[in-house]
Amino acid sequence: MAADPAAAAAAQVPAREPPPPLSIVSALPFWFYLTAAVSLLALLLPHLLSPHAPPPLPPLLRRHLSAGRLLKLHPGPDLFALTSLPASTPAHHPHPVLVLPGLAAGSFSFRRLLSSLSSRGLLAAAIDLPGQGLSPPPPPPPRTNPLREILDRGIFHAFEHLVETGEVPFQDEPAPGASHSFHSPAEAAAAAARAVDALGLGPVHLVIHDSALAAGAALVSANPAAVLSVTLIDATATLPAFPSAVLGVPVLGRLVLSVPALFRGLMRLCCVRGMDAQEADAHRAAMRGEGKRDAVFEAGKAMNQSFDLREWRTSSEEVKSLPMMVLWSGSWSDKWIDEGKKVIAALPGTKFVYHYGGRWPQVDACEEISKLISEFVALLTTADKSTEAHNDHPVS
Ligand SMILES: *[C@@H]1O[C@H](CO)[C@@H](O)[C@H](O)[C@H]1NC(C)=O
Secondary structure, eight states: OOOOHHHHHHHHSOOOOOOOTTOHHHHHHHHHHHHHHHHHHHHHOHHHHOSSSOOOOOHHHHHHHHHSEEEOOSSSOOEEEEEEOOSSOOSSOOOOEEEEOOTTTHHHHTHHHHHHHHHTTOOEEEEOOTTSTTSOOOOOOSSOOHHHHHHHHOTTHHHHHHHHHSOOTTOSOOOSHHHHHHHSHHHHHHHHHHHHHHHTOOSEEEEEEGGGHHHHHHHHHHOGGGEEEEEEESOOSSOOSSOGGGGGSTTHHHHHHHOHHHHHHHHHHHTOSOOOHHHHHHHHHHHHSTTHHHHHHHHHHTSOTTOOHHHHHTSSHHHHTSOEEEEEESSSOHHHHHHHHHHHHHSTTOEEEEESSOSSHHHHSHHHHHHHHHHHHHHHHHHHHHHHHHHHSOOO
16 A cells, blocks of 8 residues: 555556657558558459550550651650641741640640641641650659559558558658659750750740740750740749649549540640540540659659749840740639739730630640741741841941
8 A cells, every 4th residue: 555656646647658640550540441442443443443454545646656756865865756847848948946845735735736837837846845745754763652552562562561560651752863853844954955956956936835834944044046936835834734743642643544534524624625535535645654644743743843934034145135925825714814914024025915725725726826826936037037138238
């Protein structure tokens, strides 16, 4: 009965050690439900979730693949490019138009714009940035995402790992190193510059779409003499039209690319007003190839969130004096119009035109965009000719 009161108190009030962030106790039900949900999905949707047996390419994408070519670049990565030649060589030869497509849009979404531009007498080309469109993705990183690992190694692997080691697997993010630099705007710009050389285009009128803004700006800054003018189409450094973050969500990311109606709905919600089923299928297929989903997701993450358009425009004399035009959707959403107003404010003195398309107007307002670009280029070409003429024959 001579109990030590302090010891009794200690026994009643256990020492309050903070629990580990995800203790085994709380993690067990989580992994149980996850594995149960994944097994159920795997049973219900075997053909959808099968990581093997890639379906054949849809005809539209196959045609695109054979119309363009994969440029072998040294150093890599290799890039896919599509070139559209003018039907007839015009008397005066305007410089080519080069398009850098935004995230997930790819040269495929620009194929009709390119042929429309070439029907207006322009040589037009589009380059898929590293890992995007039909450009090959980077070699796979040593670690993959949790769902992929669960599916590859069997759905109970994570559970076994937990029981064996007491650790929750996949807690640490893979190092951002290799993949991040592969998709970084600076690397993408350097690769695109090598592709321009390989295509032998000479100086170009650059067209930058959506998330390609930072890469396009870096391309101009590094090669000012190679760019004659810049056209921005709904360009942004922070808010890509295609919500690439969705692709990183376990199960959902896979479902979006597996269920045609879901993918087409997402396209209409985020990118274009109208897209027919065949075209949506081709876009979907381009993101379903080996490593492509991760490439789109990683490219979204690698965007330069602190890119400053005004700072870039005033960064050098060459950039400052570059003729520029901005094409912006005037009816997509109020939020998007506000983004456009920020762009106008950052680029004083730039020609600014609202178009009737969505955020991928190369798809739903192709002819309108083509006309605006060809008129802009023609104006610069005739301006060029008149100064040349003026220099060649000074007034005596
Ligand atoms: C991101 O953009 C900022 C502002 O334009 C620039 O100073 C910086 O170098 C860019 N970062 C990268 C990694 O390209």
